[in-house]
Amino acid sequence: MGRKLRTALFNNKEIKIEEASEGMRGNLTCHICNVELTYVKGYMKEINEKTYYIYPYFRLIRKDNDHSSVCKYNTEGCLTIIAKNSSDKILEDLKSGKFNFRLHLISDSLRKLGKTEIKKDDLNEENPNSKSKEKEYKKNEEKLDSYLSTMKKIMELRSVLEENKDISSKVTLEFYNRFLKKKQKITWNNFYYEIDKYGDCYSYVKHKRPQHPICIAGKIKSITEPKPEYDFYSLKLESPKPIQEKGAHKIPVIEIKVQNKKMDNMIRNQVGKNILIYCKFWALEPQSWKEDKYYFLNVKGSLVHKNQLLIFEEKDID
Numbered sequence: 001m002g003r004k005l006r007t008a009l010f011n012n013k014e015i016k017i018e019e020a021s022e023g024m025r026g027n028l029t030c031h032i033c034n035v036e037l038t039y040v041k042g043y044m045k046e047i048n049e050k051t052y053y054i055y056p057y058f059r060l061i062r063k064d065n066d067h068s069s070v071c072k073y074n075t076e077g078c079l080t081i082i083a084k085n086s087s088d089k090i091l092e093d094l095k096s097g098k099f100n101f102r103l104h105l106i107s108d109s110l111r112k113l114g115k116t117e118i119k120k121d122d123l124n125e126e127n128p129n130s131k132s133k134e135k136e137y138k139k140n141e142e143k144l145d146s147y148l149s150t151m152k153k154i155m156e157l158r159s160v161l162e163e164n165k166d167i168s169s170k171v172t173l174e175f176y177n178r179f180l181k182k183k184q185k186i187t188w189n190n191f192y193y194e195i196d197k198y199g200d201c202y203s204y205v206k207h208k209r210p211q212h213p214i215c216i217a218g219k220i221k222s223i224t225e226p227k228p229e230y231d232f233y234s235l236k237l238e239s240p241k242p243i244q245e246k247g248a249h250k251i252p253v254i255e256i257k258v259q260n261k262k263m264d265n266m267i268r269n270q271v272g273k274n275i276l277i278y279c280k281f282w283a284l285e286p287q288s289w290k291e292d293k294y295y296f297l298n299v300k301g302s303l304v305h306k307n308q309l310l311i312f313e314e315k316d317i318d
């Protein structure tokens with residue numbers, strides 16, 4: 001039900017979540033707009049046989065009594081600001097509380113950037129094409145930076161909301177499929193996956209081969225350092241419990257290659273952190289192990305831009 005908060009007013013005195021207790025319920029309000037809040041105490045949440053601790057937070061007491069439209073914790077207000085600052089209306093404010101995200105703009109500018117990549121020959125000053133090519137590259141790079149920073153703001157907003165439907169009810173996703181030559185609506189459930197949906201993610205990517213990028217949330221399980229034969233960092237996310245099917249155990253595995261070397265410093269020492277990744281993914285054929293008792297369902301992606309990755313800790317939510 002909306003945003004998780006770490007600060008509130010208790011009897012008009014500002015308090016942090018660490019100072020809060022159940023006895024304060026009934027006397028808590030938003031420190032900005034004064035709407036009534038309640039206290040959700042920390043709890044253990046079981047997802048796929050693993051237990052995670054959910055930190056305590058404050059949230060709205062009633063869904064129909066939202067933060068005021070000018071409060072920074074109002075989801076719609078937050079989206080309105082992101083839309084206003086987004087270039088080329090990549091996030092378009094359709095008014096009446098609905099927003100449209102044009103996913104294809106990101107894929108188009110990624111493709112254009114790849115096409116205009118500056119090669120060594122282009123740096124030759126006698127080459128008359130080099131200047132205009134460099135200009136073109138810069139233009140595409142700037143577009144991509146601004147589109148991805150809008151995407152990152154949406155991912156940040158999702159990470160502080162309690163539930164998927166807090167955002168899926170407000171944002172629709174649009175993608176222009178170049179092969180079918182038509183616009184498609186992508187549902188939030190086909191776009192955004194948490195650990196309990198990795199199996200669905202594998203099926204969607206494997207069978208539908210979507211052209212649009214998708215967003216995966218998870219926890220970094222391990223990081224493999226670059227080697228001479230494979231000179232890239234790669235991350236694996238924690239996998240869910242195996243899915244039992246026809247006597248075999250199937251385990252979805254999400255693996256991401258860090259293709260952009262400039263991101264290496266962001267990645268080091270991040271094992272155990274929660275992340276959100278936004279990129280195009282592909283799936284391999286199921287890989288069997290131990291005489292077909294286990295099957296790995298591999299989903300792979302690669303990162304080329306720093307704004308495709310968001311690393312956060314549960315405690316960062318304000």
Ligand SMILES: [Zn+2]
Nearest residue numbers: 030033067071
């Ligand atoms: Zn408020």
